[in-house]
Amino acid sequence: MAWDIERTQQLLLDAATREFCDHGLAGARVDRIAATAGVNKERIYQYFGKKTDLFDTVVATALRRLMDExxxxxxxxxxxxxxxxxxxxxxxxxxxxxxxxxxxxxxxxxxxxxxxxxxxxxxxxxxxxxxxxxxxxxxxxxxxxxxxxxxxxxxxxxxxxxxxxxxxxxxxxxxxxxxxxxxxxxxxxxxxxxxxxxxxxxxxxxxxxxxxxxxxxxxxxxxxxxxxxxxx
Missing domain, CATH: 1.10.357 (Tetracycline Repressor; domain 2)
Known part of the structure; x- marks a missing residue:
């Protein structure tokens, strides 16, 4: 079965958003994000880069949604x-x-x-x-x-x-x-x-x-x- 990249990325973004909201950048844990999303943590690095890059993506995504809403x-x-x-x-x-x-x-x-x-x-x-x-x-x-x-x-x-x-x-x-x-x-x-x-x-x-x-x-x-x- 083909890997649903878009769905995986969304699961990781949702999990990362909750993690960063609760713990900030320094306190957030990549392995916890991956576990919440039910995805191997290597996918985070593959799709988003390092933790700071993931944080930037989460913030930018939330702000884009806010402007629309x-x-x-x-x-x-x-x-x-x-x-x-x-x-x-x-x-x-x-x-x-x-x-x-x-x-x-x-x-x-x-x-x-x-x-x-x-x-x-x-x-x-x-x-x-x-x-x-x-x-x-x-x-x-x-x-x-x-x-x-x-x-x-x-x-x-x-x-x-x-x-x-x-x-x-x-x-x-x-x-x-x-x-x-x-x-x-x-x-x-x-x-x-x-x-x-x-x-x-x-x-x-x-x-x-x-x-x-x-x-x-x-x-x-x-x-x-x-x-x-x-x-x-």
Missing amino acids: VPIEGRGAAAMGDYAGRLFDHHVRDRTVPRLLFWEGLERGEDAHSSPERRERHELKVTLVTRVLPCASRREAADLLLTIVSLCDAWVVLPQLDALLAGDASNRVAERRAAIVEAVTLAAQAVVDRAILERGVVDSAAADRESAGRESADREGAERALAQRTDA
């Missing part, structure tokens, strides 16, 4: 608040991405940003925010995204701080979600207000015209490069 869409400050709320909801249901990213930050730090595919995908996310807020510069969009990620990821991986600061409440998830949505909406509105004061942007149509050339070139270039790399 929680798209950045809409227009205006309220749309950014809505995105933050949907991202928070996703992380409450599935803590995979926050846990992986915190382990990655603790164990690899700035070395983790060297992947061209990761960089291109995050550049695309910044571009998507400039679609929602056409008056935002790329730096402002990046800062807003970092704020959203920090707020949504931290709550599910630092539950002890929430318990210490906010106490125990039956409706705590809803309270925290509302606080995040409000904070992000206000932060996004501050970007819009700053554009009005500093650059004379007076309405959404003017903001669209101001950013059209910059946004179109950035978006098309980022999407083309990402599609080519993903297809390859």
